[in-house]
Amino acid sequence: xxxxxxxxxxxxxxxxxxxxxxxxxxxxxxxxxxxxxxxxxxxxxxxxxxxxxxxxxxxxxxxxxxxxxxxxxxxxxxxxxxxxxxxxxxxxxxxxxxxxxxxxxxxxxxxxxxxxxxxxxxxxxxxxxxxxxxxxxxxxxxxxxxxxxxxxxxxxxxxxxxxxxxxxxxxxxxxxxxxxxxxxxxxxxxxxxxxxxxxxxxxxxxxxxxxxxxxxxxxxxxxxxxxxxxxxxxxxxxxxxxxxxxxxxxxxxxxxxxxxxxxxxxxxxxxxxxxxxxxxxxxxxxxxxxxxxxxxxxxxxxxxxxxxxxxxxxxxxx
Amino acid sequence: xxxxxxxxxxxxxxxxxxxxxxxxxxxxxxxxxxxxxxxxxxxxxxxxxxxxxxxxxxxxxxxxxxxxxxxxxxxxxxxxxxxxxxxxxxxxxxxxxxxxxxxxxxxxxxxxxxxxxxxxxxxxxxxxxxxxxxxxxxxxxxxxxxxxxxxxxxxxxxxxxxxxxxxxxxxxxxxxxxxxxxxxxxxxxxxxxxxxxxxxxxxxxxxxxxxxxxxxxxxxxxxxxxxxxxxxxxxxxxxxxxxxxxxx
Numbered sequence: 001x002x003x004x005x006x007x008x009x010x011x012x013x014x015x016x017x018x019x020x021x022x023x024x025x026x027x028x029x030x031x032x033x034x035x036x037x038x039x040x041x042x043x044x045x046x047x048x049x050x051x052x053x054x055x056x057x058x059x060x061x062x063x064x065x066x067x068x069x070x071x072x073x074x075x076x077x078x079x080x081x082x083x084x085x086x087x088x089x090x091x092x093x094x095x096x097x098x099x100x101x102x103x104x105x106x107x108x109x110x111x112x113x114x115x116x117x118x119x120x121x122x123x124x125x126x127x128x129x130x131x132x133x134x135x136x137x138x139x140x141x142x143x144x145x146x147x148x149x150x151x152x153x154x155x156x157x158x159x160x161x162x163x164x165x166x167x168x169x170x171x172x173x174x175x176x177x178x179x180x181x182x183x184x185x186x187x188x189x190x191x192x193x194x195x196x197x198x199x200x201x202x203x204x205x206x207x208x209x210x211x212x213x214x215x216x217x218x219x220x221x222x223x224x225x226x227x228x229x230x231x232x233x234x235x236x237x238x239x240x241x242x243x244x245x246x247x248x249x250x251x252x253x254x255x256x257x258x259x260x261x262x263x264x265x266x267x268x269x270x271x272x273x274x275x276x277x278x279x280x281x282x283x284x285x286x287x288x289x290x291x292x293x294x295x296x297x298x299x300x301x302x303x304x305x306x307x308x309x310x311x312x313x314x315x316x317x318x
Numbered sequence: 319x320x321x322x323x324x325x326x327x328x329x330x331x332x333x334x335x336x337x338x339x340x341x342x343x344x345x346x347x348x349x350x351x352x353x354x355x356x357x358x359x360x361x362x363x364x365x366x367x368x369x370x371x372x373x374x375x376x377x378x379x380x381x382x383x384x385x386x387x388x389x390x391x392x393x394x395x396x397x398x399x400x401x402x403x404x405x406x407x408x409x410x411x412x413x414x415x416x417x418x419x420x421x422x423x424x425x426x427x428x429x430x431x432x433x434x435x436x437x438x439x440x441x442x443x444x445x446x447x448x449x450x451x452x453x454x455x456x457x458x459x460x461x462x463x464x465x466x467x468x469x470x471x472x473x474x475x476x477x478x479x480x481x482x483x484x485x486x487x488x489x490x491x492x493x494x495x496x497x498x499x500x501x502x503x504x505x506x507x508x509x510x511x512x513x514x515x516x517x518x519x520x521x522x523x524x525x526x527x528x529x530x531x532x533x534x535x536x537x538x539x540x541x542x543x544x545x546x547x548x549x550x551x552x553x554x555x556x557x558x559x560x561x562x563x564x565x566x
Binding site: 005009010011012014015016018019028029030033058059072075097101104105115116161163168169170171172173174175176177178181190191192193194196197199200 | 368471489490491492493496497498499500501502503504505506507508509518520522524525526527534535536
């Protein structure tokens, strides 16, 4: 039995998992998809009803039949020879994606998480629809490219704007972020640029504190995140130095809703962001299907790596 | 000129405004721009790009010596400048390392796998402008040993029925004016500089990152993120940042 880890070379969380699996004497092979095709060789033949063969990563050869589980940790893009044209490179990439990714996907192995499920689950509007079906509380949300729509939505209530995808861009030679922002009068007075693309606006949820709920299989690790500054009160990503952590108890109905949510998306792992109102209500903000957990594991002393190692080692098939 | 470029680069690096090599690696070593004056595509090295950005004149010195006033990226590119396409002296001599920007040399070093073969030194080929799938998209040879192709396994469905991409972002472009720029980006602000981690390499045998003395990096970093803030979202493509190594 072998655990396959797809991760970039610089990934402290994957490093920690490697050490944990080694401690358990579990066979593990790690590689970055950027090593394909130069340092990774696939030799797979379809026989009767399954793919048979091996994967050779530099000097390690793993029979496909030996792969019990796959941990997908945002591996890097394929690398092809520079001599290829962009057309050839794109074609080669598609072949690699379908060929290498397809063979691995077909194996009777547990994926944590499967990249296809993860990609589907990363779409915020779909997340809200699924969360509602799972009985979770939500904030009123607007997605629009209409200035009039924004003014209508924000009239008479506190509203925040937040990115639908990555809140960061790289421009002017620097990396810039646009985290959650509370709309003021000056924002509503000048909404030029809303029409350029889709924008997300959400009713401000009264906030006692926030929580990051990390779910591994059916095991829950709940971290309360308490902001100590105005900026982190709006968005705790503004500064990790200005946060404190607790371990609140998750209400049973929320527990059930989150499990149902993961099942709907066919996910084995999810990192949920939630707001706890002064009334004690837990409001769903989003779920990061590939969410990092390294810092939260240490912050609340939660054995998340161990739980993931249990899951990967057990290798339950979907 | 080289001294001026390096001085500008050092100044930008000190101010934190210049991206670290790993981030710049996602962009191109040479950018191709169509000049509004002669309508031709010219090659502008990243160093010349940084210098042009620093002067804030919107003019960039091309490899051929032409001063480029870039045309809008939404317009089709013009015919490539033959002088920019020609190999440089360094390329003819086959001494790629001398012609490489400092960060590219660093990148090559990073690509060298601990215990593996040293990265090969390649002659940098003439850069040729390529279009990728859409009228606005431009893919540029990077000059790195191999070229990246994104989305290793992500499904087509994640692209929501789009064929190709809208464009290849350039890390050095300036924000558009209000009204053109998406409203959601108006508040984008530069992030604080993160901590600088130790030099590292990947140990094939142990399958984890180690420092120059062979010690696992995870033995030397705490649980706190290395940066003050994060700037990518988990669940998105590419490495997420809410971890220890978010700003390395």
